[in-house]
Amino acid sequence: MSGRTIATGLVVCALVATLAALLLPVQLFGENASAQSAPAFDDDGGGTVSTRYGPLTAMDRDFVRKVRLAGLWELPAGRQAQERGRSKAVKTAGNHLVAGHTELDRRAIEAGRALGIQLSNQPSDQQQGWLAQLDAAQGAAFDPLFAQLLRRAHGKVFGLVALVRANSGNTMVRSLASRTNSVVLDHITVLEKTGFVDFGNLGAPAPGRRAGSTTSHIGRSEVIS
Template identity: 45%
Template sequence: MPISRNTIGSLFVGGALAATLAALAYPSMLGVQKTSSNGARVIANTQWGPLTEADRNFVVFVRSAGLWEGPSGDLAMKKGTSAAVREAGRHLVIGHAALDANCRKIAPELNITIPNQPTPQQQGFLDKFKSDTGKQFDSDFANILRVTHGSIFSTIAKIRATTQNTLVRQLADQANDVVLDHIGQMEKTGLVNFNQVNFQETTPPKLPSAQVTPPVPQPGAPVVALSVPPGLPTDGVPTGPATQPSPSASPPASPSGSPTVG
């Protein structure tokens, strides 16, 4: 049966509400404990162009999204009761591994600290999938992930249209291809309730920042890397445009005095 607004809104993590998709609709909240409300504010001048708050938050968002959507895809390949759900899971695993590799590459170049865990809200979605079985898993998987990807699609377009940073622009190009592919995969399951999904995307709840902020990684902790399991075929799965090699004539500009993202 299709997932309802009440079902999504009833997700909890440690007693804290982890309801629908505000983190994805409002990625400026991700990874930033205290920040100005001006996403266009330049926080660093780098050799790849100025880096704004919105640019920085977008890199953190893409990383955080992969940390729960990649594992969700793995669950779908194992628990999905239909070939379409399992195929959607394969696309998630491969697509987010590619995005994650790019995030891990450009984050140190731009002096951005990326998280090793998803937000509490995102972890709530993943925990829901872990507890689901049978057709309920299929329905929750298709509808929740259709909302999350649909909610961020316009944000990707805005970043792509406005950023002056070439590394962030390349990430937005890649994310556009991957997210559009994942939207299509969810729809191919035949389980998406478009009325409910559209309502969730256009009326997201306002959540406390703690629920939509990924935990700050411990100093010195190894960076978690998403990867494609050995033997999993990658044919037919878009991973986005190939990124260009970073300039090597000079080291990345150090954004001294600029806050990094936790």
Template identity: 45%
Template sequence: MGTLFVGGALSVTLVALAYPAMLGVNTTSSDGSRIIAQTQWGPLTEADRDFVVKVRAAGLWEYPVGQMGLKKGQSKGVITASKHLVDGHAALDATCRKISTMLNITIPNVASPQQVGFVNTLAADRGKQFDTDFANILRVTHGSIFNTIAKIRSTTKNTMVRALADQANDTVLDHITVMEQTGLVNFDQVLFQQTTPPKLPAKDLTPPPPAAGQPEVVLTPPADSTTQPPVLPGESSASASPSPTVR
């Protein structure tokens, strides 16, 4: 396998939440439980904020990789997994963008340098090498964030973050499953990389904040999408319809 680098503004007591200084394997501070805002949906901690940004950043590279897999995949399993990536992350990102507005969290428009490196590796692959790297890179990254989701879900006191964690849990478990069903996952290597991640500098793990006035990137659901964003607490079914592709 190739080398793995592996709204609601008024309801928040702070005018704006500082963009996370560090994401990825590390945390933004020594105490992720520090409350940074009181909202009508419950207190928001540093860990909660970082989780929302991580979900957004994951979609920003996995969604285009799914589109890439639909074109470059050599096996039926990789094609199927690619469809799941595009479908799942479009729905997950719709929820993430909505929640970030409600909680006044700044989210990125570009993935982290590490994640862009994953995309570049797969873009350079050809033939069966693409399928192998695709399955293993994505199994490592999904396996790594799976534990983060569980921790956030079990500790957050914020209703909206909890709803995002529920959806992320279902999506990531589905993606782990379809990667394994390709038959290409090297479990010894994957588990080693999950438990001994490379020690990268903060700049490689942090997606850049969006430029002032930059339109928000929207991950458009496929025409044959089978996944819809869930109805959030306090929402009606009508208000939970997918966001437009341009705004």
């Protein structure tokens, strides 16, 4: 056997081994692995409809609704931080939340009107519960509660924002997703700079969550930040 034949055989074997390594995770875990890691969304059953901005899916509509819901509780939370925060960093985080969600709220309302999506005008029961906790927090207890509640909420949104931005065929929804991603990252950054975020408990259920309720930023979550 010639040296060229041996070399060719080694190259082929290497290519086959590489392909096997790439396919192995799929064969081991199947399609369920990707399905489990993909963020969920609330399906309103309306299917996909045509708009002047491109096709509008149930995921698109859910995303716009969640952006609106976020502003309905995080704007008041930000204002509380501006007024009641004891540390300069918490007050700064409040400023960023108010500015960011004022913009996103306006964009979500514009998208809702243009795309025919009905939006909420008041926070969900869960969100009202979080606001009530902030209202009840006295003195030095406010700053750490604010930072933890808001950081946990913002940390849950990255999956859906990325999913919508990558897959939506609707130009208005994609634009909203792009801006939401930038705002969420800014908010995460300023919340972490407060020094009050307990990273070890970010995955724990948010204080005051009703027993049996489910979330996923974003599967059946009432929050997007």
